[in-house]
Amino acid sequence: MLTNHESRWMFHVKLIAIIFVLFSSIFWSAKPTYALSYGSLSYPQGDVGLLRPDIGVTLELSEGKTPESYHFYLNDKELNVSYDPVSVKFVYRPTADLLPGNYNARLVLSFNGYQPISINWKFTVIKGAVSLTSETSKEQEDGLRAINDYRTKLGLSKVKFSNALNTAAQKHAQYLSSNKIDPIRTSVSLHDEDPALPGYIGKSLRERVQFIGYSRSSSEDVAYNRVSLVEAIDSLFDAPYHRSPFMVPGLVEIGVFRDGDYHVIEFGFSDGIAPELVVSPGNSDVYVPTLFDGHETPDPIRLHAGAEYPVGYPIMASLNGPGVKKVSLDEAELKDESGISVSLLKNEPGKDDHLDTEVIVMPSKPLELDTTYKAKIKLTAIMEDGSTRPYSKEWTFRTEPRVGVGVIKLHKDAVAYSLQMANFGLNRNHLVSFGLNEDKYLLDLIPYPMKQKPYIQAGTSYLYIRDLAAALGATVEWDDNQKAAVYKKKDKTIIFYTNRNAYSLNGVEHMTESAAKLIHETTMIPVRLLAETLGAKVTYEESTRTVNINY
16 A cells, blocks of 8 residues: 555656647657758848848858748848849849948748858948949940950850959049059059058958949959050950950959959959860960060069060960869970970969969060961869879960951951951961052951052052062061162061062072162062962952052
């Protein structure tokens, strides 16, 4: 028989057991929850100079999960946020100007079987914040077109304007111009701003894109030169360190602006899909410049004792895409039409602190005009996970027949330029046209002023030797002892005598009935002599009085 004390104890035991069983049943019947592994980039951060900045989060989910629900709050007020499941981006774009002040942003995400995620961040809209620049000038449109011309000939996708990057470019160019920043006589970088000076929006590019609320990765080119914006873009592309952003496959948008002599380009990049090797000059390019005369900071030849300008046009290989940490150069080679190797100056990561995923290879001397070269590059990519991958490329390109004609052809019609690249090997000839009644000649349909108009004497037409040399990619000198003009191109040397009916071709003298003449102290060459000496096809169109030279 149990006592009352024992009865009460047994009652408590039973009660505890029932409660334990009840809680156990509840616990084991529920699905377990786990913490989701993820990475995030929230923006904007810090001080923001825009009245309507994009506010959002880019997620990197290790499991590739899709949220069941998501809620965005700004200062504890829930607002509609757009969601892109492909890029895993959540963006809120204000429909009205934000007042200056502090803002708390929060994105709450729910996933099936996982604990909810709450991402919190803060930013401040500063006093004097501005609206994004949405209008573009003709000069800016020309700049965008020029950049896309280079993208076209590299076989890369075209880019578009970003209002945010145009705003950043404008603000920085105006800062440089209003403060008369001088990178030549001072050590001040064109990429920095001083908070003590008017127009300041951020010391570094990172702070300036933060100021305008830009969330993508970015880079910047700045030129200081009294030229047009397009000419500045051309000079930046020729300079190897500044060419790099043009060559990134993931470049999707830009901003450009010129204020006085200051030209600013802001580049915005996507994450990319896979690593891709891009070379410049590109394969089958038919109008490659022959030389580079420097004027870049940092100086590309600073690593090479004894090297001096001008050097040959820089060759670049750039590897961009997810997971690439840096590259190393295993082999670089350039050969001319005779198969002779060209001496090269090589800049690579590890030796050049301004390179990571690019290499620069510069011929130590200018290349020859109108010459085909064969290039070869071999790289090893070091990936972020520590693995390595080999990359290589062999390709050919041809230099332009006259200095500067390539960039004119490119900007005149980039599509036609790229089509000519596609026909490389089938379309190697150049066409020069001299109208006997004109003051300009055409080289591959590009007009150039004649220094001396054609001359007609006793039914014979004469062309000025220096105009011919410029059009045909040759050099010419006057030999006063022989009273002759000495014409040189590659392995051909022609001496045009003006005091007798003869010429010399590679040391062998030939008699001719159509000799060169000195007319008004200038050496003029009869058209019929061109076919004899140049090895080119020379034709004459009577209806237009035009001499055509195919070479």
